[in-house]
Amino acid sequence: MTDAEREQRDDALWREQCRRQMARPLAARIKYGFHRTYKPVMDDARFRAFDTTADYRRWCDENLPEWLGYRTVKPNE
Amino acid sequence: MNEGREFRPEQAVEIARAFATHEVDYLFIGKGALVLLGYPGMTQDVDVFARRSEQNGRRIVAALGSLDFMLSADEQAQLVRGKDFVQLKSGPFDLDVIFAPDGIASFEAADARRLEFDGFRVADPRDIIASKRASGRQKDLGELPLLEKFRQEYENAHPRPLRRAQDISR
Numbered sequence: 288m289t290d291a292e293r294e295q296r297d298d299a300l301w302r303e304q305c306r307r308q309m310a311r312p313l314a315a316r317i318k319y320g321f322h323r324t325y326k327p328v329m330d331d332a333r334f335r336a337f338d339t340t341a342d343y344r345r346w347c348d349e350n351l352p353e354w355l356g357y358r359t360v361k362p363n364e
Numbered sequence: 365m366n367e368g369r370e371f372r373p374e375q376a377v378e379i380a381r382a383f384a385t386h387e388v389d390y391l392f393i394g395k396g397a398l399v400l401l402g403y404p405g406m407t408q409d410v411d412v413f414a415r416r417s418e419q420n421g422r423r424i425v426a427a428l429g430s431l432d433f434m435l436s437a438d439e440q441a442q443l444v445r446g447k448d449f450v451q452l453k454s455g456p457f458d459l460d461v462i463f464a465p466d467g468i469a470s471f472e473a474a475d476a477r478r479l480e481f482d483g484f485r486v487a488d489p490r491d492i493i494a495s496k497r498a499s500g501r502q503k504d505l506g507e508l509p510l511l512e513k514f515r516q517e518y519e520n521a522h523p524r525p526l527r528r529a530q531d532i533s534r
Contacts, residue, residue, distance in 0.1 A: 309402030314373035320399030356503030
């Protein structure tokens with residue numbers, strides 16, 4: 288299978304999965320779509336408020352483990 | 365800490381009902397909103413985009429109280445003042461209340477494009493994706509291609525009549 292064929296196949300599979308999920312009832316979408324795991328640092332406070340969204344992004348960059356994926360991608364990265 | 369606090373289907377209805385009862389101006393956004401629409405992915409919390417006003421802030425506080433969120437007087441004040449981003453982990457599930465999400469010009473603009481079903485007020489997938497793109501976060505940028513394909517499938521399944529010339533250009 289060429290890369291192009293694989294990409295086409297994967298695209299079709301993803302779109303089919305989207306259609307299947309949209310056809311499910313709301314309760315099923317929520318049951319399978321929300322799952323909570325402990326996020327170090329993020330989940331260690333019961334309340335946080337940030338004056339600006341930029342402040343929140345900066346706090347994530349400076350405090351959260353990188354593997355959580357909250358870090359903002361800098362230009363040229 | 366806080367293990368086992370899952371977002372259950374009935375809680376989704378409770379949020380929508382509580383916010384409606386207290387006349388909160390809000391929209392579900394983020395990947396949670398896309399999950400409600402049928403996105404085949406997973407998320408860990410619920411994000412809402414709320415209109416910033418003291419009146420709406422008071423309504424949010426009242427609605428959250430009815431959902432058993434425990435908020436101190438100071439925390440309530442910060443919600444009423446409408447700080448851009450408020451994270452709540454003191455209730456039955458995690459909730460982010462966002463008054464100024466990245467990539468969305470205004471609540472009014474997003475609200476005009478909202479989707480409504482079963483009592484849920486959800487931002488248009490295009491606005492949700494624009495916000496994720498603007499956030500610049502690793503986890504969001506990596507998922508954008510999948511989100512865009514879902515958006516296309518969603519719009520194919522739920523065509524909306526064009527109302528304005530700018531709807532074509534978006």
